[in-house]
Amino acid sequence: MTTLYFVRHTESLSNSEGKISGITDRGVSENGYVQLERLAQRFRDIPLDRVFASPLIRTRATADAVNRYHGLDIAVEPRLIEINIGDWEESDWWRIKKAGGELFERWQLYPDLFEAENGDKMSEFYTRAAKAVCDIAAGNDGRAAAIVTHGCFLRNVFSFMKHRDILALRTQKRFYNTSVSKVLYEPSDGSFTVEYENDVSHLDGVTIL
Secondary structure (H helix, E strand, C coil): CEEEEEEECCCEHHHHCCEECCCCCCCECHHHHHHHHHHHHHHCCCCCCEEEECCCHHHHHHHHHHCCCCCCCEEECHHHCCCCCHHHCCEEHHHHHHHCCHHHHHHHHCHHHCECCCCCEHHHHHHHHHHHHHHHHHCCCCCEEEEEECHHHHHHHHHHHHHCCHHHHHCCCCCCCCCEEEEEEECCCCEEEEEEEEECHHHCCCCCC
């Protein structure tokens, strides 16, 4: 049995400025540092054997907080990086909503059909995300691992783990900054059991976007 803790990155500068970003590599907002302090305390007494992180600044800072009281070597895993949203990178979200159009409709209502202009195709991203998590889970039997990644990545992975179907993206809710989700993986049959999802109880009194 593998115990997996999925953590979405802390609030980034792009989040605080209302911009949509995928692979754009910006730092942590002022509120994000407050979230990280709370997250570090949450993980202080949670046993961990491994910590994996996307290579971007916001995820590596979050992984450092998760790892603060454990002193583990953080494994930077490129496959945990967020979806590349191409021409939308670092655009103001309100401008995208105002412009509307077919691409926006797919992002909002039919994300399984989304394909970024000069970016990633959601169906291919879904496959990559699922494979990355399956590899980590299968390679850490008997261990507890934290996986620090991104919001769209988590929506894809949880659609896979709970339903094995990309269509589940249409109803899968978004994940909050520094949210924690606990999942058990059974190597004998490759099944995932979600114990809790998108928990932000450690952020009581802290702003959550």
